[in-house]
Amino acid sequence: MVNTLSEQNLAKTLEQAIVEAIAEAREACDLNGSNSSACAVAWDIVEELQAEKSHRLHSTKTRTYLENYCQEHPEADECRIYDL
Template sequence: MSDIQEKIKTEIEAAREACSADSNDSEGCAAAWDAVEELQAEASHQREKKPQKSSFDQYCDENPEADECRVYDN
């Protein structure tokens, strides 16, 4: 995740430079900020994709020796 955050920071800097070099309403400035928005959207989607563990799974991770968490092979 930190990789995409670094890309976002880089694109923000590039967008600021593009807007300061051109006018703020130029096509280059708008395109640069569009790239930033796309990366931010992707970062948001990646955060949503992480499967959440149930309370029971978290309990078993912390207490693998508990009777409730035993796994039996057939």
């Protein structure tokens, strides 16, 4: 459960970073023009943050009951792993 809470906090932090980056990109474009390199770089940052958010959403794997049990009880017989 602690893992889920830290993942939620990270998602909120990432979402906040995206909102701030969008605001900065709009400001950079307003100050420097929509064809300026500063504007392009600012929107590239937004795009990278959004890609990271998408990657995190798609890479989260739900764990099975056995995986959860083994994390809490690694010494249990059911959780032993044998090298052959």
